[in-house]
Amino acid sequence: MNYRGWANILVNHEYFGGKCSYFRFMPDNASKEIMKREGFLMNESSEGFYLIAQDSAFAEDISLVFWATPTRQDLWSVTLFNDIPKESIPFAKANGNSLQWESIDKDSIPKEMQLPTPMFGIEISRTSDISDSKITLSLSTKKMKWRYNISGLSEFNDPEVAGIKNYKESAYFDVFTDASGNRVFTSAQEIPLSFGAAPRFQLREKNSTKAIIKCLPNMDARSIATAVLEGGKQEIIAETFINT
Template identity: 30%
Template sequence: MEYARIVDVSLCHEYYNGSSCGFKVVPSAETAEILKKEEALCRIYDGKVRLMAPATSFAQEVTLLFYVKASIAEVWNVTNFDGIAHDEFPVAIVSCDGGVRFEGRSKDSLPELQRMFGVVFALELHLTPKQPLMGTVKVPTKKLRWCYCVSGIYAERDLQINDSLKVDDPVQFDCVEKSSRMSLYVSRTEIPIVSGSPPRFQLLDSATSKVLMKCLPNASAKSIAKACLDDGSSAIVAECFINP
């Protein structure tokens, strides 16, 4: 019997620079039955879902549901599903006509979730007869305001954080706290957190524009805190400590 590839979908995470970060994909019970009935071969490895099936299979439109688990605990801290309501569960939908998108789904509509552990999101594949389904699901990384905590000899100096990546529209930082022990510089906007990305910020002396540190380390999702801003409000930030 001759088989043809009908599904080739990859999963990746923005935080890990496009790596799958060890996602484990498990078909729902109903999907497993459909695959068996259609005599489809399902190959799941390294964040990829590939289906091979005979030419006579999947003669009608069908929806397949998979659950995606995290093998790295850190995934929970670096994934951005802020657009999904608290009482909903994120579902990545892949279709031939609509591409790839995330939407929230009522948890009651996914009863198997109650019996599963470590599921980050669900993967829903909409199959159309005679049309191979291909695409890449990019799991969004968390965006936070960055906070550089400067101690040591530069703590009391007037400093500037320079954005070397976006010269025309740079990220701006404000000094929200200054003492002889430590000064805090918080970005005005949220910045994506990506593991292994090249450094983009420099530490400058405000008065002379002299570069004091050419490459500031990037903030990490492992160090999250609440910072008080100069207007009296507070914000959740990703901290990065500097002691030249």
């Protein structure tokens, strides 16, 4: 009895800057029955999962549906899916080596998969004439303004937050002094949250190469907060507090 690769599902997440192994993929009952009948085997990998099947499965047109639940809770607060209606979840349709994102009503999720609610689903379809199927799910990270609250800067001349030289993209930070005398630096544009990546910014004296703090921390899920910005409007931002 010969087995060979039927589909290879890889997950990349912008939040980690590459592969992501923090999702559990579960087939619904209908897909379980197909997999049992056709002799499928499912193996988890460091960045997704891999399906192998008996030779007989390659003579048919088969569709399997899996539902993804994160094993890290912070992925719920940092993962971005665009244009998903309320009371719906993202649903990817993979056919051969092509992928298209859609949405599906939460009520349409099979009952056995509704608790806990999955973050997204994927339908994997392939026809008998496709020799191999490799699908990469590329997930994006939420963007928000970054804010550094820094105390103990009275001895420094005109400090600013600037991009580290070896980082391709920079950002402009507005600055003001709060009632406690802390200097508050807030990015003018939204920046993706990041976990484990090299630092993007440093604190330095303006128009100088002298660094006050060589590497400011990146903002991740732990940094998410609510702040009142210009015009008294509340906004979700990412912020951290630093004492020099």
